[in-house]
């Protein structure tokens with residue numbers, strides 16, 4: 001099969017769509033023929049080497065953490081709700097979306113998945129894994145409920161746009177930040193938009209028109225002290241992108257133990273099927289992955305970038 005890969009750290013120009021060894025489903029896993037795989041910022045961060053801890057690269061590295069596709073191999077012990085495997089009685093030929101590793105390839109192994117709703121486009125389905133799970137996690141950790149006001153700092157990208165809509169779906173009032181270019185988009189998906197940058201605290205307070213119950217920092221750009229000043233207590237600020245934020249009492253989440261991928265994917269697939277969550281996607285053939293990586297790295301994505309065969 002072919003897979004997106006790199007053998008030297010660098011920018012998008014080091015990416016190659018080239019031959020790779022076929023992966024196989026281990027216990028509790030499935031393999032899919034990939035119909036679409038999304039690009040997440042972690043992908044270009046891996047390519048640049050900024051996550052390498054200064055260690056040199058040995059051999060080829062592969063990319064991608066979520067995808068949608070058709071099941072073509074079922075690992076041992078996957079007949080029911082086993083481990084984090086999310087689909088009861090999954091069979092070869094089923095259409096699924098989910099999370100895995102090295103998903104930007106012709107075939108990929110998933111370890112958390114749900115059925116793809118038939119009405120949902122492949123590229124949209126592929127976008128749900130990381131962005132949808134992260135949005136669910138943030139809203140759950142912040143205990144956002146109907147009637148609450150939540151500020152999403154960085155509302156227009158993959159995680160942000162899913163968070164805005166999932167918060168609206170549960171009856172929250174959402175204020176979200178973006179650049180000027182995405183203010184109308186934020187309005188379309190149900191948020192009251194504010195510009196990020198200098199003065200954002202006052203703009204959020206004015207837009208909220210009352211207390212802010214929770215702050216989800218998706219971008220990691222606003223000083224954490226400013227975000228804490230908006231919340232009823234520091235722990236009601238959760239960030240996925242400012243790993244220094246705990247010093248101000250905010251909570252940092254990187255997934256892992258506080259991640260409930262199957263529950264999150266089930267929720268997200270349901271919202272997609274009901275039309276309560278719409279993910280704006282821009283697609284690129286795998287051969288043109290470098291273009292998508294360049295856009296992701298520039299940091300102003302609206303919705304999601306998705307690679308397709």
Ligand SMILES: NC(=O)c1ccc[n+]([C@@H]2O[C@H](COP(=O)([O-])OP(=O)(O)OC[C@H]3O[C@@H](n4cnc5c(N)ncnc54)[C@H](OP(=O)(O)O)[C@@H]3O)[C@@H](O)[C@H]2O)c1
Pocket residue numbers: 040041042130131134153154155156157158159160177178179180181182196197218219220221222239240241253254255296299300301302303304
């Ligand atoms: N810890 C975790 O579990 C976890 C999980 C997923 C992602 N992440 C991280 O979270 C970050 C966001 O991921 P993503 O997939 O949503 O990225 P993305 O799709 O690339 O979106 C980035 C967004 O950031 C916005 N932005 C840029 N500068 C900003 C600023 N100064 N203030 C507020 N927003 C700003 C952009 O809005 P404009 O286009 O309007 O400028 C854009 O919509 C990345 O760093 C990613 O690695 C962490």
